[in-house]
Amino acid sequence: MSEDSRRELVLGCATLAIAAGYYLMAVRIPQSDIADVIGAQGLPKTYAALLAILSIVLIGRATLARRTAAVRDAPAIAVAPPVPEGPPLPRNVGWRTFGMLMNGVVYVALVTRLGYIVSIAGLIASTIYFQGGAMNRRSLAVAVGGALVLWLLFVRLLHIPHPPGIWPSLF
């Protein structure tokens, strides 16, 4: 099974599940006495049906491609893996991408308590780490400096209040 058809199969199953879940939520939208002929449920139900049909087409296509590939490649021939070109790719990509997401999640969870400057400095420092940068004094200086620049830009220059955190209550 090729990588492309495997991806299509997974995508098709995922969107089919989304279509089913969305449809179930759509039918639970209450009916209104002043509803028009289509109603609040009308288009959502249509979209769910449309997505389900497209997902089935995608699953069918991926399955067909899998069978065709299986017949074509029956006498399996060992092929050397392609040699990658260009600069080497970073390692642990999946883990680091997850780390990038968690940076954002932790920022959202903590910014109201820790305040903008501390949280954004933390976000910058951890992003540098997950993007493959070294955790040294320079990186920490960039994080603190970057946080101060952004605080000056947003809070002082543009007068957009960002969460101050617990700090004002401590002093």
Add this chain to the structure above:
Amino acid sequence: MAVAFLTVIPAAFGGVAWGILGGALPGISPSITMALLLPFTYSMAPTTAVVMLACTYIGAEYGGSIPAILIRTPGTNAAAATVVDGYMMKVQGRAGEALGISLYSGFVGGLFGMLVLVGLTERLSTVALAFTPPAYFALGVLGLSVIATLAGDSLVTGLIAGVLGLMISTVGTDPVTGLNRFTFDSPELLSGIPPLLVMVGLYAVGDLFVKTGEPDWAKATREDARIKFPSPALWKRIARPQIIGSLLGAFEGMMPGGGGAVSSFLAYNEARRWSRHKEEFGHGSPEGIAAPEAANNTVACTALVPMLSLGIPSSNSSAVLLGGFLMHGLIPGPLLFVSHADVVHGLYVGMFAGNVAMLIIGYLIMSPCMWLVNRPKPYLMAFIYALVVSGVYAIQNSIFHVGLTLGFGVLGSAMKYFRLPVLPMVLGVVLGFVVESNYRRALVISAGDYRTFIQDPIAAGLLALALLFVTGALVRRLREARSARRAAAASV
């Protein structure tokens, strides 16, 4: 008027500077550069905001050619054609000349694009007053039919992305009955999901996650940072490829899915075909830079023709600009010229100023650009991430919005993994409300009679055009598939 000029002109200069810096960073496309700026324009006057965004687009198209010439890495997709001869000129020690040709050709292309934009947009929108709910519904359907062209390699995945976008547009209060749909009792979702958050999430945050797995780009040397404008003899030589690039860019910019990349390669190819120095192409030809650069800067203006006149974005960048309009309560389309003509005229003035600004700032900004390109990638990515979360929070002081944007970032990177095109989803999100509300209003007015959509001449015409678009795209795909099959059979 004078006050407007006082804000519009600096906005044009600021937008161009931001665009050049963003475009100069490899992998940061014009749409991402614009999406990063979007939250900052929230507190600005509408005209200032849209001018700044449009001029960012102009600047980014030129900015993309800087790393293309200096480090053989196109800053934007549209600059990919510039790499061929631009980098060869750099190898020959003519980097300054190559950058000068790129800047000057972009300026020429931009001015031509402005003429087309001003000449065509208002004419297209003169039908404004005749638009009824069925016509608006048909206009929305026409916009969605563009998905057939934009779907990329697979029509099915493009349609899936479009339907997912339509589903996102249904979140919030129902446009006719006022019932809450898919809000999960969250007050923040009552007014729906702002398209702005979807765009910043899908384009900027999604790309940030994806870039984690990419290696750092090459660095430029400081002695490359001197721009040399073309001599009179060279001006004469590059005039023809500039005309070719401008004409192709004007046409492609208005076509759905055309965009800068397609027009640049077409322009490069046609410039070589019509050149007296064909043999120089691929070995450092000035014409090989002039044609694609004129084309992609023309596109930055003409891509706004369908967006402003019909409310249909034909590219990612014009979709983000559309988001900027919506954020300020301006709805691009036929009525924009009636209800907010001042904004449109301010945009024209600003974009003209932006093209002039590109010539000036493009010359002055080389050193900061080089400095930025030479920063370590982790620092740049960290600063962009911090800018995104701070900017999104600044729109409505909402942490919920930051979380939502991160969610769309995850969706964006998943879409890249599954090769789902992003623009169809954005189209679905932006046009979903227009389609649903006008479809249902039309049926309420006609007492449920579906013939209203073919009895209204504008609606019927637009629906026929949409059908033509979809049929054309399907026929083209079938032909391509057939030729691929024949080629495969011939090779066996």
